Amino acid sequence: MTSHSDQRKFFHLMLFVVTVVFGWILFPLFGAIFWGTILAVLFLPVQRRMLGRLRGRRNLAAIATLALIMLIVILPLTLVVGMLTQEISTALVRFRADLPQLTIAFQQLLDRMPANVHRLMDLAGVQDVNAIQQKLADGAAQIGRLVAVHLLSIGQNTAQLLVSFGVMLYLLFFLLRDGMILGTMVRRAIPLDERHKSQLLRQFTTVVRATVKGNIAVAVVQGLLGGFIFAVLGIQGFVLAAVVMAFLSLLPAVGAAVVWVPVGVWLLASGEVWRGVVLFAFCGTIVSLVDNVLRPILVGKDTKLPDWVVLISTLGGMSLFGLTGFVIGPLIAALFIASWNIFTRLRDDDANQADAG
Known part of the structure; x- marks a missing residue:
């Protein structure tokens, strides 16, 4: 007969292994699960108010809270990301076009500075305007390549992003609907x-x-x-x-x-x-x-x-x-x-x- 102590040790080992493997399986969707959980914790008070106004209908309250999250969080964030992408591309083009004028303005600024500042800038190695212009141009080119790579990556991973987004919304609905029940279960398990x-x-x-x-x-x-x-x-x-x-x-x-x-x-x-x-x-x-x-x-x-x-x-x-x-x-x-x-x-x-x- 297997002793009670051996059974408990085996169960603890099995529990540890299963938990680690389960976490490993979920890791590719870590971002979706994490933000779904964070939004559920953040909007749990709103869910409770919705539940009271809708007379305890949990499904309807979760749908209403989810729609509110879409309206005040996800939609504005999507618009900002689109505007930011366009702004970065425009700023890089404008920077390359304005670089000669910026170099002239920087040279004029250097000419108006006192001799002590010039000596400090010589020690820092920032007195050579042409070298600075070349560094700025190289930096802008690197940023442009980086932005292009990220945009290409986003375009190639559109399906994965949509899947993660769908998983987040799906999980968020159930966390809102059953959040208090799940919280009680987690509390008991600790x-x-x-x-x-x-x-x-x-x-x-x-x-x-x-x-x-x-x-x-x-x-x-x-x-x-x-x-x-x-x-x-x-x-x-x-x-x-x-x-x-x-x-x-x-x-x-x-x-x-x-x-x-x-x-x-x-x-x-x-x-x-x-x-x-x-x-x-x-x-x-x-x-x-x-x-x-x-x-x-x-x-x-x-x-x-x-x-x-x-x-x-x-x-x-x-x-x-x-x-x-x-x-x-x-x-x-x-x-x-x-x-x-x-x-x-x-x-x-x-x-x-x-x-x-």
Whole structure:
């Protein structure tokens, strides 16, 4: 007869193997599953309200919530991606055409600088205008080739993208409809006491909602404001600038200033003083105010993650998982800290029990 202990060991081994293999099978659809789960967590309160208004009809409530997600998230994102692709292509063509004029303006700017600045630029190796022009031209050509390769890749993988998109929507429907039931099942399966389960699940949902809802809302507002002032001032490529500013605002200690500060300096140096002053005034007050006021309101201090942890986990996550990493990185960091806090608390409890015994 097989002992109860052997049966349990075999079952744990089988459970581990089956779980790993199942994860391996699902890995090709990781992006679709991940974003379906994130959107379900984010819109679960909306699903609950829909469920109450539709008198408990779960299918209809999930369909209504899914339609709302399509309207306010997926459709605008698709339009922005299309506009951005066209903007990048136009900007590259315009940059190649304007490169001689930019080189002349840069030479004029160098001529107006004092001798001390010239010596520093000589040490830095940025005094040779022709070499700089060649580097800029080579950089533009490389960017153009990179964009062309990505566009070709997207065109070749259209079927795969459509499949992933369909899987995400299909999964999202069932996660919205059955999310509370699945949440209860996951909660029961976690082999921890209720206090530690609550801490882990609360940390997970808090980080997801803070990262996606708060940070993306701040990024969108900053990008829209930045694109607006670029368009008002007649600065070309305002769609591209808006998207880059929105993307950079996701990174703590970096922010949208990486875009508007160099543009403002260039405007001032090229004689467009009033446009440079307006850009600095608007972005330095309104755009920065959004980050200082809106982010604490939407994100808050619930994540309890230092800015430096958020920064390195975001950069590390994006280097491993691409754009999805801006959510995965802070999420793993938060769960890492929460897990070690639970481990420390359990160890202290064992030590106290040993002392009491």
